Amino acid sequence: MSLLSYDFMQRALVAALLTGLAAPAIGTYLVQKRLALLGDGIGHLALTGVALGLLTGQAPLLTAVVVAVAGATLIEVLRLRGKANGDVALALFFYGGIAAGVLLTGLAGGSAATLTSYLFGALTTVSDADLVLVAVLAVLVLGMSLGLAPQLFAVCQDEEHARVSGLRVDVYSVAISVLAAVTVTLAMRTVGLLLVSALMVVPVAAAQQVTRAFRATLALAMVLGVAASTSGVLASFYADTAPGPTIVLVALAGFATASPLGGLLRLRRRTRAPFEDEDRTDAAALVHELTEQHPHQHGEGCGHVAVEHGDHVDYVHDGHRHVPHDDHYDEH
Amino acid sequence: MAQPALHVHDLTVVLAGRPVVRRVDLDVRHGEFVTVLGGNGSGKSTLVRAATGLVPTTSGGVELFGAPLGDFRDWHRIGYVPQRPSAASGVPATVREVVSAGRLSRRRLLRRLARADRTAVDAALAAVDLADRAGDSVAELSGGQQQRVLIARALATEPDLLVLDEPTAGVDLAHQRLLTDVLAAHSVRGVAIVLVAHELGPLARLVDRVVVMRDGRVIFDGTPDAEAAAFAHTHDHHHPLDPHVTGLTGADVLGTGWQAGGTR
Numbered sequence: 001m002s003l004l005s006y007d008f009m010q011r012a013l014v015a016a017l018l019t020g021l022a023a024p025a026i027g028t029y030l031v032q033k034r035l036a037l038l039g040d041g042i043g044h045l046a047l048t049g050v051a052l053g054l055l056t057g058q059a060p061l062l063t064a065v066v067v068a069v070a071g072a073t074l075i076e077v078l079r080l081r082g083k084a085n086g087d088v089a090l091a092l093f094f095y096g097g098i099a100a101g102v103l104l105t106g107l108a109g110g111s112a113a114t115l116t117s118y119l120f121g122a123l124t125t126v127s128d129a130d131l132v133l134v135a136v137l138a139v140l141v142l143g144m145s146l147g148l149a150p151q152l153f154a155v156c157q158d159e160e161h162a163r164v165s166g167l168r169v170d171v172y173s174v175a176i177s178v179l180a181a182v183t184v185t186l187a188m189r190t191v192g193l194l195l196v197s198a199l200m201v202v203p204v205a206a207a208q209q210v211t212r213a214f215r216a217t218l219a220l221a222m223v224l225g226v227a228a229s230t231s232g233v234l235a236s237f238y239a240d241t242a243p244g245p246t247i248v249l250v251a252l253a254g255f256a257t258a259s260p261l262g263g264l265l266r267l268r269r270r271t272r273a274p275f276e277d278e279d280r281t282d283a284a285a286l287v288h289e290l291t292e293q294h295p296h297q298h299g300e301g302c303g304h305v306a307v308e309h310g311d312h313v314d315y316v317h318d319g320h321r322h323v324p325h326d327d328h329y330d331e332h
Numbered sequence: 333m334a335q336p337a338l339h340v341h342d343l344t345v346v347l348a349g350r351p352v353v354r355r356v357d358l359d360v361r362h363g364e365f366v367t368v369l370g371g372n373g374s375g376k377s378t379l380v381r382a383a384t385g386l387v388p389t390t391s392g393g394v395e396l397f398g399a400p401l402g403d404f405r406d407w408h409r410i411g412y413v414p415q416r417p418s419a420a421s422g423v424p425a426t427v428r429e430v431v432s433a434g435r436l437s438r439r440r441l442l443r444r445l446a447r448a449d450r451t452a453v454d455a456a457l458a459a460v461d462l463a464d465r466a467g468d469s470v471a472e473l474s475g476g477q478q479q480r481v482l483i484a485r486a487l488a489t490e491p492d493l494l495v496l497d498e499p500t501a502g503v504d505l506a507h508q509r510l511l512t513d514v515l516a517a518h519s520v521r522g523v524a525i526v527l528v529a530h531e532l533g534p535l536a537r538l539v540d541r542v543v544v545m546r547d548g549r550v551i552f553d554g555t556p557d558a559e560a561a562a563f564a565h566t567h568d569h570h571h572p573l574d575p576h577v578t579g580l581t582g583a584d585v586l587g588t589g590w591q592a593g594g595t596r
Contacts, residue, residue: 032423147442154433157421160414161485164384164495165437166407204423212469214425 003237011126012190012233012243018138019187019199020229024207024221025145026179027200032156032214038075038177039197041090042184045071047101047193049185050118054108060118061130064185065137071097072181076174121192121244123237130189137186141179152176153214190229192244199225199247206255209262224254271316272305298324335398336361337493337524338383342392345375345382345548352378354548355392360526362492365519367535367556368528370545376528377415379545380495383526384412396493408437411491413499415528419478420471427473427481428466431456434488456488459514461507476503483511487518494518496527509534532556 003009030038049067053060071093078089105115117125126134145152154162155172163169180200187196207220232247239246298304298315305316314321314332322329338360345353353375360366370376381387383394385401394401397409411434419430434456435449445453457463460480465473470481483499494515500508516538519525529535532542542559544552552559 028423032421034422036422150433150436150439151441153425153429154436156423157425157430157433158414158416158419160386161412161433161482162436163386164407164410164412165433165489166405167436208424212424212426212467212472214423214429217423 003234008124008126009237011128011131012123013230015126015131015134015186016190016229016233016243016247017226018134019183019190020226021222022138022141022145022183023187023191023196023199023229024203024225025218026141026176026183028204028214028218028221029145029152029156029176030180031201031204031208032153033176036201037090037197038072039180039184039200041075041093041097042068042072042177042181043193043196044094044097044101046097046181046184046188047118048097048104049101050188050193051101051104051108051110054110054114055104059129061133061185061188064188065133065182068181068185069178072177073174076177080170080173116242117192118188119192119194119244120242121188121190121195121247123190123233123243126189134186134189137182141183141186144175144179148172148175149215149218190233190243191247192242195244195248199229199251202248202251202255203228206251206258209255209258210265224251228254271321272307335395337364337397338526339395339398340379340383340392341395343379343382343389343394344391345378345387346390347378347387351390352548353382356545356548356550358543358550358553360493360524362524363519363522364541365516365525365539366527366541366543367532367539368526368543368545369530369532369559371530374545375548376545377497378548380497380526380528384410384495408489409492410437411486411489411494413482413486413494413496415497415501416482417475417502418471419473419481420469424469424471426467427457427462427470427484428453430470430481431466431484431488434485437489452490453488456484459487460484461510476507479503480507480511487514491523493524494526496525498528498530500529500533505534512538532559536560 004013027036027039030036046064046068049064050060052058052067053063056063075089075093102115116122151162151167151172152175154165155167155169156176159169159173162172183200184193184196187199191199203221203224204217206224207217211217211220228251229247232250233243235241235250236243236246296302296317298317302315307314307316307321309321309323309332312323314323321332323332336359338358340356340358343353343356343358344351356375356379358379368376368379378387382389383396385394385404389401396404397406399406431453432445432449435445435452439445439449454463457466460483462477462480462484465477470478473481479499479502483496486494486496496515500511503511512534515525515527519538519540527535527539532539536556539556542552542554542556543550544559544563552562554562
């Protein structure tokens with residue numbers, strides 16, 4: 001494939017693959033904690049880190065990791081101590097981060113183009129050294145968010161119960177924030193700082209349209225994340241667009257597909273759900289509601305789903321359930 | 333047993349400058365089923381939250397199984413049901429996944445669920461009559477069913493002390509009876525139970541002891557019979573009652589059902 005003969009494309013695709021796996025993995029916990037916007041706050045903060053790198057001549061990726069991790073820890077500690085409302089703390093970091101980032105980039109003599117490449121990603125900017133750092137960070141994020149899944153799940157599901165289970169809730173909460181910060185910086189070159197949070201949240205939002213279990217949501221979100229990030233990078237190559245917006249729009253298209261599908265699945269489950277234990281003499285059974293008539297004779301293997309209902313069997317037909325009764329059908 | 337499961341002595345909790353629990357003493361022995369009653373703002377919830385380390389104590393102390401709260405490490409001996417309108421969070425989770433979190437205090441890091449863990453989760457689900465909903469998302473359940481999920485999570489821990497903060501809010505009467513029977517069975521097996529509630533309801537026939545709180549103080553500590561007798565004709569509680577009225581066993585006033593001083 002001619003595309004892969006470009007070194008920068010190979011690096012961009014590997015970076016996209018790792019980002020697509022790691023971002024939804026940690027994003028699932030953020031969504032579970034109802035902190036979906038934390039990634040945004042950290043992304044803005046990381047911009048200050050990038051600018052510091054440009055100003056001091058250090059690798060921007062490295063300075064971004066340091067600043068983002070420090071900021072994320074601070075946000076979480078403030079939240080845990082109850083000193084700041086999580087919402088307001090996030091807002092402060094949003095604005096402070098982006099203002100300082102733009103200011104410092106200007107001082108460093110950086111142009112609008114430099115800034116844009118960090119804000120929205122740029123395929124050609126992933127260097128070999130960057131790739132090594134991205135790989136190490138991605139393995140760290142994936143290892144922690146999958147290996148500690150039972151503990152992180154418990155902390156995000158119910159902080160108080162986790163505390164009474166003897167879990168160090170403060171340590172795990174800071175860990176989640178730090179992992180989110182690390183993910184933001186490793187996604188910086190592909191998705192960009194302004195849109196990285198979308199790759200943490202959108203695949204999770206899409207996955208949970210069709211799932212009922214946490215583990216399934218986590219797994220499906222990672223599959224969708226990889227699909228969006230790699231196909232987004234390929235599309236941005238051919239269409240000559242910035243990779244970040246392309247990846248995010250692909251992910252959103254995934255959500256737009258999953259959402260009505262989830263609605264259909266839920267409707268299907270509802271109509272086929274077994275009945276609650278009910279007394280045949282209760283009110284529901286006494287209501288004798290006639291349904292529309294049709295010539296079809298329901299029976300075993302007639303192609304309609306059969307649902308056991310006390311002493312008889314209902315059939316799912318056109319989205320509702322009914323049962324033959326003498327010469328007509330009753331709605332159940 | 334020499335040591336009580338829960339030992340609270342001279343406990344005071346101040347929240348935001350306001351004393352919420354004032355100099356409370358409370359011992360709960362192994363196998364004892366204690367209900368803490370009181371109106372809104374009586375401090376009953378804060379008392380059990382301080383006893384489980386969720387709220388810092390201002391003065392006095394708490395011991396769990398003989399160990400001061402700060403040194404206590406055997407968290408698998410504690411089952412806790414928080415006061416919560418819903419068991420759901422921002423991401424779907426099945427009933428089984430939420431209940432399995434009750435095994436965390438017994439699991440070591442990076443270990444899979446063992447067979448003993450699965451057995452305990454199955455037993456807990458069966459106990460609250462939700463075995464057939466194990467694979468459903470908790471968000472799809474009714475409020476009362478979600479409450480039963482939270483109780484199953486605490487039962488799955490297989491604790492020696494169960495602390496439940498208003499666990500029956502929103503649970504229908506039939507399932508309240510089921511839950512109280514489950515709790516009574518645990519209590520007979522030696523589990524100490526502390527249950528915070530607004531009113532006794534179907535618990536009356538099963539609890540060993542009733543503790544009534546008002547304004548952060550314990551104003552009554554005795555048997556349900558004595559409690560019913562003491563509060564049968566006083567619907568306002570402006571005068572703290574003598575806590576030593578336990579001699580009364582008025583079968584005539586049984587079942588009168590004391591209503592909490594606060595509003596519901």
